[in-house]
Amino acid sequence: MKDGIAHTLRALHHGERRLARDLVAVAERHAEEHEVHHVATDLADWSREHAGRLAELAAAEGLRLDDDATEPLSGAGPEGLLLLHDLRTLHLAATENSLHWEMLAQAAQTTRDERLLDLASACHPRTLRQMRWTNTLIKQLSPQLLTSL
Secondary structure: OOHHHHHHHHHHHHHHHHHHHHHHHHHHHOOOOHHHHHHHHHHHHHHHHHHHHHHHHHHHOOOOOOOOOOOOOOOOOOHHHHHHHHHHHHHHHHHHHHHHHHHHHHHHHHHOOHHHHHHHHHHHHHHHHHHHHHHHHHHHHHHHHHHHO
């Protein structure tokens, strides 16, 4: 198995396990919100299943996905992995900003705050463009970078 693909499997396994833990924590913290509690619990089960399936596939390829290992694709390593890490970081930051723009726009609509709605309407599309740009680069570069290591 190519090193780049192995790194990505480790990162995804780590991410799925972290997401499962985070979802369980949210479900427990908001147990009184029945929909949040039940959906978060179900989604945590999905992430645990994903992590298990990743571990099975990796094991079949002779790769061990250590739960205690530091997160792969953390910025250290070959230049290609560093670029993918940086693009992922940018994409996640833009995604978070997009959610905040959406929340502000919804609040502006509810309160009929035209200035705030105008601001969100002007800026949010650019944030969506940032997300599309990073996503496009990740799609274009990851096949070559992950299979060339």
